[in-house]
Amino acid sequence: MDLNYTPEDVAYRKQVRAWLEENLPREEVRTLDDRRRWHRKLYEAGYLGMGWPKEVGGAGARPMEQAIVADEMARVNAPAPTNGLGLGIVGPTIVVHGTDAQKQRYLKKILTAEELWCQLYSEPNAGSDLAALKTSAVDAGDHFVVNGQKIWTSSGAVADWGLLLARTDTKVAKHKGISCFLMNMRQPGVDVRPLKQITGSSEFCEVFMTNARVEKADQIGKLGEGWAIAQTTLGYERGGRALARVTSYQSQHHRLVAAARRLKRHGKALIDDPLVRQKLGRIWADLEVERYGALRTLTMLERGEHPGAGGSLTKLSYSELEKRFMDLAMEILGPYGQLTDGAPEEFRLEIDTAVGDRGTWAYAYLWSRAGTIYAGSSEIQKNVIGERILGLPKETRADRPGAAR
Amino acid sequence: MNFSFTDDQVLLKNSVRAALDEQCKSSHVRSMIEDGKGYSDALWGEMAKLGWLGLPFPEEQGGAGLGLVELCLVLDELGRAAYPGPYFASVVLGGLGLMLGGSAAQKEKWLSAIAAGQARASAALLEDSLDWAPATTTATATRAGDGWSLSGVKRFVPWAHVADVVLVPARSPEGLSLFLVDPKQAGVTLKPMVGIDLANRWSQMRLDGARVAADALVGQPGTAEPVLESLLRRAAVCASAEMLGAARRCLDMSVSYVKVREQFGQVIGSFQAIRHRCAEMLLEVENAHSAVYYAAWALEAGAEDAAVAASICKSYVSDAARKVCGDAIQVHGGIGFTWEYDLHLYMKRAKALEPLYGDAEFHRELIVRHVAA
Numbered sequence: 159m160d161l162n163y164t165p166e167d168v169a170y171r172k173q174v175r176a177w178l179e180e181n182l183p184r185e186e187v188r189t190l191d192d193r194r195r196w197h198r199k200l201y202e203a204g205y206l207g208m209g210w211p212k213e214v215g216g217a218g219a220r221p222m223e224q225a226i227v228a229d230e231m232a233r234v235n236a237p238a239p240t241n242g243l244g245l246g247i248v249g250p251t252i253v254v255h256g257t258d259a260q261k262q263r264y265l266k267k268i269l270t271a272e273e274l275w276c277q278l279y280s281e282p283n284a285g286s287d288l289a290a291l292k293t294s295a296v297d298a299g300d301h302f303v304v305n306g307q308k309i310w311t312s313s314g315a316v317a318d319w320g321l322l323l324a325r326t327d328t329k330v331a332k333h334k335g336i337s338c339f340l341m342n343m344r345q346p347g348v349d350v351r352p353l354k355q356i357t358g359s360s361e362f363c364e365v366f367m368t369n370a371r372v373e374k375a376d377q378i379g380k381l382g383e384g385w386a387i388a389q390t391t392l393g394y395e396r397g398g399r400a401l402a403r404v405t406s407y408q409s410q411h412h413r414l415v416a417a418a419r420r421l422k423r424h425g426k427a428l429i430d431d432p433l434v435r436q437k438l439g440r441i442w443a444d445l446e447v448e449r450y451g452a453l454r455t456l457t458m459l460e461r462g463e464h465p466g467a468g469g470s471l472t473k474l475s476y477s478e479l480e481k482r483f484m485d486l487a488m489e490i491l492g493p494y495g496q497l498t499d500g501a502p503e504e505f506r507l508e509i510d511t512a513v514g515d516r517g518t519w520a521y522a523y524l525w526s527r528a529g530t531i532y533a534g535s536s537e538i539q540k541n542v543i544g545e546r547i548l549g550l551p552k553e554t555r556a557d558r559p560g561a562a563r
Numbered sequence: 564m565n566f567s568f569t570d571d572q573v574l575l576k577n578s579v580r581a582a583l584d585e586q587c588k589s590s591h592v593r594s595m596i597e598d599g600k601g602y603s604d605a606l607w608g609e610m611a612k613l614g615w616l617g618l619p620f621p622e623e624q625g626g627a628g629l630g631l632v633e634l635c636l637v638l639d640e641l642g643r644a645a646y647p648g649p650y651f652a653s654v655v656l657g658g659l660g661l662m663l664g665g666s667a668a669q670k671e672k673w674l675s676a677i678a679a680g681q682a683r684a685s686a687a688l689l690e691d692s693l694d695w696a697p698a699t700t701t702a703t704a705t706r707a708g709d710g711w712s713l714s715g716v717k718r719f720v721p722w723a724h725v726a727d728v729v730l731v732p733a734r735s736p737e738g739l740s741l742f743l744v745d746p747k748q749a750g751v752t753l754k755p756m757v758g759i760d761l762a763n764r765w766s767q768m769r770l771d772g773a774r775v776a777a778d779a780l781v782g783q784p785g786t787a788e789p790v791l792e793s794l795l796r797r798a799a800v801c802a803s804a805e806m807l808g809a810a811r812r813c814l815d816m817s818v819s820y821v822k823v824r825e826q827f828g829q830v831i832g833s834f835q836a837i838r839h840r841c842a843e844m845l846l847e848v849e850n851a852h853s854a855v856y857y858a859a860w861a862l863e864a865g866a867e868d869a870a871v872a873a874s875i876c877k878s879y880v881s882d883a884a885r886k887v888c889g890d891a892i893q894v895h896g897g898i899g900f901t902w903e904y905d906l907h908l909y910m911k912r913a914k915a916l917e918p919l920y921g922d923a924e925f926h927r928e929l930i931v932r933h934v935a936a
Contacts, residue, residue, distance in 0.1 A: 159565060159566060159567060159568055159569065159572065159632055159856065159860055160564070160565050160860075160864075161564055161565075161566060161857065161860050161861070161864070161866070162564065162864070162866075163564050164564065167564065222564065411934070412934075415934060415935045418935075419935075429935055432928075435927070435928060435931045435935075436924060436927050436928070436931075438931055438934065438935070439878070439926075439927030439928065439930040439931040439934070440878070440927055442875075442930055442931070442934050443874075443875040443878050443879050443927065443930055444879070446871075446872070446875045447850045447853055447854050447875065447879050450566075450853035450854060450857040451849070451850060451853045453564060453566045453853075453857075454566045454567075454853055456564065456566075457564070457565055457566040457567050458567075460564075460565075461567075471845070471846050471849055474842070474846055475846055475850065537835070537839065539842075540835075540838065540839040540842035540843070541835065541838065541839075541842075543842035543845060543846070544832075544838035544839065544841055544842045545838075547842075547845065548818050548838075548841055548842070548845060549818075549822070550818070550821065550822065550832040550833065550837075550838050550841060551822070551830055551832055551833040552833065553829075553833045553834060553835060553838075554829065554833065
């Protein structure tokens with residue numbers, strides 16, 4: 159056990175830091191075009207698709223190098239690249255499950271953000287119970303015909319392509335009848351409508367498919383393998399960004415401490431109030447423990463091991479912590495925390511939102527409610543932990559008669 | 564960067580687990596609860612032979628020369644077994660205290676004897692006010708002939724009734740100083756303080772002008788504060804390791820139990836209400852593991868954030884262990900509330916350590932001082 163970074167990692171971090179100092183956009187990244195330019199710069203520096211094999215345009219970088227880049231970007235509050243789902247989910251899925259032709263056709267354009275991607279998984283009646291999805295893909299000879307409705311599609315409004323889960327067989331058990339496809343979003347049968355959230359912004363969309371067309375060549379894996387493929391892609395989201403996440407929260411924590419020096423209660427600065435101090439101390443401890451956990455995960459990834467169901471522990475831990483943190487931020491900032499405009503500089507939060515707007519504490523607070531729902535709610539994560547790590551029996555469910563195994 | 568145990572560390576952990584599974588079953592813990600002295604000489608001798616008693620001491624003093632990570636691995640297992648005996652008092656409080664502040668002669672005399680199992684040590688860090696900040700010590704030390712005369716009342720001195728030497732902080736004219744006191748000597752009165760963890764023993768230690776020789780002084784007069792702060796940090800992390808082991812035991816027992824206990828015609832572990840609670844317990848245990856071993860490494864390596872890591876560790880683990888052990892009783896239901904069932908042995912070990920060496924609030928204040936400095 160040695161938690162010091164190796165001299166190579168220290169040198170690499172220095173190099174990334176220098177690059178960011180040199181290249182960080184001087185002006186605010188506002189439009190999608192601005193963001194594409196920044197994305198392109200990151201790509202050319204070798205900082206995107208870092209873990210992908212070199213032969214498909216990746217950098218073949220170690221997990222620690224990826225974590226360092228993400229962490230350094232968080233340290234300077236750098237804008238995120240675009241095409242997050244392409245880079246985080248779709249690309250890795252094609253790398254692992256795609257044909258050579260699919261790799262040739264799609265991967266490079268994901269890296270360069272020439273083509274933007276979304277993920278077509280959840281449906282109005284298939285949320286936590288994703289395997290209950292009803293969107294159908296019917297074999298029409300040389301292509302599939304897709305009908306159905308998707309929801310909670312991030313980046314749906316700008317996406318050129320979507321990674322689709324659809325039912326290809328209604329006669330088998332629900333997990334076995336799902337297949338995975340790449341679908342062109344720019345076609346008459348696909349209608350995308352923004353979904354306005356409690357934040358007032360629209361990171362997500364609804365997608366309606368009416369006789370939409372998917373080419374046979376764009377099927378990923380075999381028919382009926384969609385569920386298994388989706389299980390592996392969910393795992394790609396976890397791990398690599400954990401250090402960066404803590405770094406971002408810690409810089410926000412510093413801003414909270416600064417605000418607590420200015421704000422008063424009964425004539426006394428909040429930072430001198432023992433109750434406030436206890437709460438700030440608790441969140442800082444929680445963040446540090448999260449960082450230690452990230453180092454444990456990185457140790458596994460560096461050794462080529464996959465955290466597997468352990469990813470559910472990580473996700474449960476940080477998403478619940480994010481809510482506690484934002485609850486505290488609102489408590490300390492009082493009504494300043496609720497401002498979406500007009501807050502004095504010292505009570506503002508300047509963060510980059512997923513859609514490129516400037517984020518506020520109010521936005522971050524509202525957005526913290528999403529983390530324990532998306533990509534498997536906390537309740538689903540606890541089921542996974544219970545069943546797959548602790549080996550507890552599955553419960554009897556209406557869709558699995560007599561299934562208390 | 565590598566946050567996994569080395570092969571040697573895994574070997575150590577496994578051998579400690581195997582030895583305790585054999586020699587420190589719950590029946591042993593229960594028999595020691597009834598024992599006047601409270602621990603077994605046979606097991607103590609075995610621990611000396613296995614090298615556990617001198618684990619962190621230098622090899623010149625009969626130790627194994629290992630670090631805090633290894634020490635925490637042992638304490639993790641001792642907590643898991645609710646080990647009854649003066650291991651923590653001797654090796655952590657007495658041993659590390661002497662390592663941090665003792666003279667060459669003091670170390671030579673005591674560390675070798677502790678490592679060999681021939682002497683037991685402890686430290687008297689707490690007084691009436693229960694303030695863990697060493698600077699608040701009120702016991703006094705005045706010069707008497709060549710030596711010193713000590714007065715004051717110390718509370719919660721672990722295993723003082725079997726100790727050969729106790730580290731006693733007292734205020735001399737020069738400031739806070741540290742002394743070695745034989746608890747059986749004239750001027751010292753011990754009175755048992757019986758807590759809920761009956762496998763752990765405390766005493767009140769009253770000093771009424773207790774006379775100690777000049778060589779009983781640890782370091783120079785007035786220089787004890789940094790030594791005690793350093794010892795407190797180590798004790799906080801070591802206590803957390805023991806709490807982690809106890810919490811892990813409570814989780815393991817809970818998971819085994821809910822897999823076999825049936826109600827409503829099903830094993831109760833299939834109910835989400837139970838399963839989710841167990842998942843939350845595991846999360847706390849895993850996070851506590853990260854906190855303990857990060858802090859142990861940081862202190863050993865002299866990392867920049869070592870002091871705050873120790874406070875993060877103790878505050879996090881105190882809360883986590885309370886939740887995990889409490890939830891363990893809850894998922895067990897009635898049987899977890901019986902004396903006969905073993906769960907309370909481990910729950911009480913964690914509970915007894917929760918307020919010691921700084922409770923969660925004490926350490927959170929230190930964290931904020933660091934963050935908002």
